[in-house]
Amino acid sequence: MSRSNHPDGSRRRFLGTLAGSACLFGWLHTAVVRSQTATAPAGGQGGSGHHVAESEPLAQSLGYKDDASKVDKAKFSTFKPGEKCGNCRFFQGASGQSAGPCQIFGGELVSSTGWCSSYNAKT
Numbered sequence: 001m002s003r004s005n006h007p008d009g010s011r012r013r014f015l016g017t018l019a020g021s022a023c024l025f026g027w028l029h030t031a032v033v034r035s036q037t038a039t040a041p042a043g044g045q046g047g048s049g050h051h052v053a054e055s056e057p058l059a060q061s062l063g064y065k066d067d068a069s070k071v072d073k074a075k076f077s078t079f080k081p082g083e084k085c086g087n088c089r090f091f092q093g094a095s096g097q098s099a100g101p102c103q104i105f106g107g108e109l110v111s112s113t114g115w116c117s118s119y120n121a122k123t
Ligand code: SF4
Pocket: 064, 084, 085, 086, 088, 089, 090, 091, 102, 103, 104, 105, 110, 114, 115, 116, 117, 118, 119, 120
């Protein structure tokens, strides 16, 4: 019989490996959660990823349109051609993104080609 001098040795190694794996899994889980939090859009409800709908009450009161060319120019006479979310100071999306968070809409997404009456040109 060639049993180990330490019959509990293999069990200890197994338990040690199991504990190490649990620690590694916990560390990886924490790292993933932190990286997801760090890349979430800034501002209010930005994490929801909700895209503002033109039919929503705030959007309607501000005359928000996904396509600036469809703005009701009679009702929102301050609109000037060339104005759009992508060049508004309240737009927080990266240049070239089709949509991004808007501070006026609590960080919810608006189209970079959109417009509302709270438009304020980036300086
Ligand atoms: S405030 Fe600016 S970015 Fe936000 S919806 Fe209005 S025009 Fe677009």
